[in-house]
Amino acid sequence: MKLSAFKRSVAALAVVVPCALFSQAFAQQAAAPKGDIEAAKGKISMCIGCHGIPEYRASFPEVYRVPKISGQNADYIVAALKEYKSGARTFPSMVAIAKSLSDQDMLDIAAYFSQVK
Structure with missing residues (x-):
């Protein structure tokens, strides 16, 4: 039993x-926390300068093909930005930009670019 x-x-x-x-x-x-696509519209100008140009190649500190981020997974974008901010990724212009972003800025930007095709 x-x-x-x-x-x-x-x-x-x-x-x-x-x-x-x-x-x-x-x-x-x-x-x-969720990203706000509308809030991102006031934050993406620094991204579009490089990531908004098809086949753009940066020339500092070396020639580098800038990846397309439109349509990229939002979680990936946030993770990459956090890695630049922490120094785990070291491309100078991205480090400078990422260090200026709050966690909410990263979520907003990632939400915006993840829905752009």
């Missing part, structure tokens, strides 16, 4: 634990 009760408890946990984990993940995602 005790074994049967144990099996019921284990079966109940097999249902409850995944549901609890899913609920927690959903709550964290819902609470995650």
Whole structure:
């Protein structure tokens, strides 16, 4: 009899634990800060100067093909900007720009460029 009760408890946990984990993940995602596309329109001028020119190549400090960011995944854009800000990525002009951005600026810019094709 005790074994049967144990099996019921284990079966109940097999249902409850995944549901609890899913609920927690959903709550964290819902609470995650979001970018504001409208707010980004006042912040993107520094990006368009290079990233808005098809096949543009920067010449400082070396010749470098500037990547297209329109249509890029927003999470990727934010991650890249944070890496420039922290020094993990080292292209000088991007480091300077990223250091001037707040976390919300990064989210806004990423939201904007992720929806532009």
